[in-house]
Amino acid sequence: MPVTLVEVAARAGVSPATVSRVLNGNYPVAESTRQRVEKAVRELDYVVNAHARALLHATSGIVGVVLNDASDPFFAGIARGIQGAAAETSRLSVICNSEGDAEQEFAFLDLLRGHRADAVILVGAAPEDEEYRAAATTRAKGMLTTGTRMVLCGRPSPGEDAPGHVVEIDNEGGSAAITRHLVELGHRRIAYVTGPDGRTTTTARLAGFRRALADFGVEADENLVVHGDFSRQAGREAVERLLAAGRDFTAVLAANDLVAAGAVSALRAAGRSVPDDVSVAGYDNLPTAVDVWPNLTTVHVPLEEIGRKAIELAFGPADPQTVVTIPTAVVVRDSTAAPAAG
Amino acid sequence: MPVTLVEVAARAGVSPATVSRVLNGNYPVAESTRQRVEKAVRELDYVVNAHARALLHATSGIVGVVLNDASDPFFAGIARGIQGAAAETSRLSVICNSEGDAEQEFAFLDLLRGHRADAVILVGAAPEDEEYRAAATTRAKGMLTTGTRMVLCGRPSPGEDAPGHVVEIDNEGGSAAITRHLVELGHRRIAYVTGPDGRTTTTARLAGFRRALADFGVEADENLVVHGDFSRQAGREAVERLLAAGRDFTAVLAANDLVAAGAVSALRAAGRSVPDDVSVAGYDNLPTAVDVWPNLTTVHVPLEEIGRKAIELAFGPADPQTVVTIPTAVVVRDSTAAPAAG
DNA sequence: CGCGTGATAGAAAAGCCTTTCTACGGGCTC
DNA sequence: GAGCCCGTAGAAAGGCTTTTCTATCACGCG
Numbered sequence: 001m002p003v004t005l006v007e008v009a010a011r012a013g014v015s016p017a018t019v020s021r022v023l024n025g026n027y028p029v030a031e032s033t034r035q036r037v038e039k040a041v042r043e044l045d046y047v048v049n050a051h052a053r054a055l056l057h058a059t060s061g062i063v064g065v066v067l068n069d070a071s072d073p074f075f076a077g078i079a080r081g082i083q084g085a086a087a088e089t090s091r092l093s094v095i096c097n098s099e100g101d102a103e104q105e106f107a108f109l110d111l112l113r114g115h116r117a118d119a120v121i122l123v124g125a126a127p128e129d130e131e132y133r134a135a136a137t138t139r140a141k142g143m144l145t146t147g148t149r150m151v152l153c154g155r156p157s158p159g160e161d162a163p164g165h166v167v168e169i170d171n172e173g174g175s176a177a178i179t180r181h182l183v184e185l186g187h188r189r190i191a192y193v194t195g196p197d198g199r200t201t202t203t204a205r206l207a208g209f210r211r212a213l214a215d216f217g218v219e220a221d222e223n224l225v226v227h228g229d230f231s232r233q234a235g236r237e238a239v240e241r242l243l244a245a246g247r248d249f250t251a252v253l254a255a256n257d258l259v260a261a262g263a264v265s266a267l268r269a270a271g272r273s274v275p276d277d278v279s280v281a282g283y284d285n286l287p288t289a290v291d292v293w294p295n296l297t298t299v300h301v302p303l304e305e306i307g308r309k310a311i312e313l314a315f316g317p318a319d320p321q322t323v324v325t326i327p328t329a330v331v332v333r334d335s336t337a338a339p340a341a342g
Numbered sequence: 343m344p345v346t347l348v349e350v351a352a353r354a355g356v357s358p359a360t361v362s363r364v365l366n367g368n369y370p371v372a373e374s375t376r377q378r379v380e381k382a383v384r385e386l387d388y389v390v391n392a393h394a395r396a397l398l399h400a401t402s403g404i405v406g407v408v409l410n411d412a413s414d415p416f417f418a419g420i421a422r423g424i425q426g427a428a429a430e431t432s433r434l435s436v437i438c439n440s441e442g443d444a445e446q447e448f449a450f451l452d453l454l455r456g457h458r459a460d461a462v463i464l465v466g467a468a469p470e471d472e473e474y475r476a477a478a479t480t481r482a483k484g485m486l487t488t489g490t491r492m493v494l495c496g497r498p499s500p501g502e503d504a505p506g507h508v509v510e511i512d513n514e515g516g517s518a519a520i521t522r523h524l525v526e527l528g529h530r531r532i533a534y535v536t537g538p539d540g541r542t543t544t545t546a547r548l549a550g551f552r553r554a555l556a557d558f559g560v561e562a563d564e565n566l567v568v569h570g571d572f573s574r575q576a577g578r579e580a581v582e583r584l585l586a587a588g589r590d591f592t593a594v595l596a597a598n599d600l601v602a603a604g605a606v607s608a609l610r611a612a613g614r615s616v617p618d619d620v621s622v623a624g625y626d627n628l629p630t631a632v633d634v635w636p637n638l639t640t641v642h643v644p645l646e647e648i649g650r651k652a653i654e655l656a657f658g659p660a661d662p663q664t665v666v667t668i669p670t671a672v673v674v675r676d677s678t679a680a681p682a683a684g
Numbered sequence: 685c686g687c688g689t690g691a692t693a694g695a696a697a698a699g700c701c702t703t704t705c706t707a708c709g710g711g712c713t714c
Numbered sequence: 715g716a717g718c719c720c721g722t723a724g725a726a727a728g729g730c731t732t733t734t735c736t737a738t739c740a741c742g743c744g
């Protein structure tokens with residue numbers, strides 16, 4: 001049913017080869033012939049079959065982006081950067097939601113490999129267990145044999161032997177910096193609401209928090225570390241639990257801005273004023289950070305830039321195994337202040 | 343370089359046909375043969391070439407989603423629904439950001455057609471000019487000849503003659519309902535901050551606003567209608583302009599929740615309390631609506647459900663031209679109240 | 685004992701485009 | 715006027731998998 005190149009050729013009264021050459025413009029074709037062919041293409045509303053083309057070229061013009069959840073603004077920001085940069089190399093980006101499930105992630109990886117994706121970009125924190133590491137390394141090697149470039153974005157390389165470039169976010173540094181900000185304001189009892197357990201990002205951010213406290217000689221109270229995930233809901237519940245347990249704290253540091261937003265609403269519901277009674281700080285500087293009142297002090301992460309960088313690494317000169325670390329910066333807004341006296 | 347089916351066949355000591363049959367499981371193969379083949383597949387880490395397969399089937403297992411901006415929570419929500427539902431039919435969703443540019447949108451459409459996408463889902467408001475309508479109709483017809491199903495989501499059909507299903511959002515009804523809510527609270531001077539000009543969604547929501555006012559016999563003051571786009575920035579600036587011009591209003595109705603969030607922050611910056619001095623209402627019930635303080639009164643739009651519905655229409659029994667209208671519902675929260683006396 | 689039958693496997697064609705190789709005219713040079 | 719080269723176009727192969735059609739083998743039955 002779909003129109004083929006052969007039909008176009010017949011209509012234009014030329015050979016298939018000529019039509020192909022007009023379409024690709026990589027071979028001289030007489031002006032009059034060209035026009036006849038172009039007319040036939042228009043009249044039949046013909047588009048080349050990308051599969052037949054890819055079959056010859058072993059390339060598809062597709063960039064796969066595998067992430068946890070495209071509706072999460074963190075991923076959305078990075079994906080946006082990737083799409084923009086990929087489009088500039090006239091490639092089509094495919095976004096795949098793995099829902100944080102390793103099984104699904106691998107399924108997508110195989111699917112993309114089957115489609116001979118030019119590159120696959122894995123975005124976001126990875127599970128930390130050994131089994132996942134091994135499986136990921138195998139997959140990464142497989143990608144190479146299909147000529148698919150791999151870039152890891154916001155997660156460390158699964159291992160020395162795994163091929164692929166890496167765009168890392170300075171999570172530990174940023175987390176340490178914002179902790180420092182709180183300590184310098186005078187906070188000593190700081191609650192920390194983590195991201196999901198066993199994820200690289202969670203671990204790094206928590207480590208930065210602990211390191212900064214240690215640097216100042218502040219003792220970390222493990223009762224003030226509450227585990228959650230990267231959602232508003234988690235932020236709300238974590239703070240509710242802290243309050244219910246009667247914990248004493250003057251600041252809450254959240255795994256990201258969504259969690260911070262949840263924390264703010266829980267504090268408000270409990271009649272605590274932010275930042276007068278309790279300071280709250282987030283991470284990522286998501287658009288939401290300025291919707292929350294008071295506007296969130298947070299750590300800026302240049303999401304789109306990270307995405308662009310990933311594409312740059314994927315299609316740039318192929319030095320094997322480049323690792324780029326994206327710096328972060330504390331953004332002070334209205335949700336943090338010196339603790340109330342006493 | 344990539345492993346082919348023929349190589350797998352050679353290694354397993356069988357014919358290519360047999361390998362294909364093991365892989366697809368659609369033809370009896372002796373158990374011992376199957377095992378040999380599976381071993382070879384594992385050892386060579388083989389994945390079928392999706393292009394060669396698609397070349398035969400004239401189908402690709404891909405669903406194209408074309409939208410303005412995947413990082414906008416409105417689109418993200420719908421895309422999420424689409425992805426989930428598409429995955430259940432084991433199809434891969436491709437998200438394409440058109441950035442609201444018709445040129446790019448058409449480029450993606452052609453690209454997807456070239457890839458023999460099983461379906462293409464166009465999400466979000468469309469330009470209202472005749473030229474666009476005509477071009478869109480042509481494209482839609484072309485899709486049919488390639489066997490690609492078309493679904494329009496959150497936009498009306500470009501015309502009677504254009505094929506494809508439609509999932510419409512009851513924008514006018516929702517807008518009228520929330521306007522009614524404000525009028526019933528006692529508001530008479532209501533400012534309206536629109537979405538981008540010349541877009542179907544903008545027009546419909548504005549029409550609902552006007553209709554509801556007319557129903558109550560409230561005269562609409564055109565000075566209170568300010569044009570913007572669907573961003574926080576637009577909401578902020580619109581309200582700043584209204585205030586600077588010394589306009590008198592007791593409520594602001596925004597084209598969506600992001601705009602409403604911007605409006606709230608502009609009002610707060612100007613020392614007006616929400617909802618005591620001015621009520622604010624949004625649209626879409628985005629996650630952000632409950633981050634804003636006070637939590638936004640808004641119109642709930644079931645985004646994921648819309649996405650799922652789109653897939654259902656695309657791959658369900660192919661009645662031509664189904665139109666489904668998704669109802670909306672007012673959600674009253676804390677950003678609206680009766681106007682101050684006097 | 686020959687042949688039909690069922691189970692399994694192979695051969696070959698098809699699907700659509702690109703690209704190399706070949707062919708054909710015509711103008712130019714000597 | 716003969717031989718060449720250039721510009722242009724066609725023929726045909728190649729790329730990878732699926733699927734139809736055919737072949738083989740073992741077995742059982744008449």
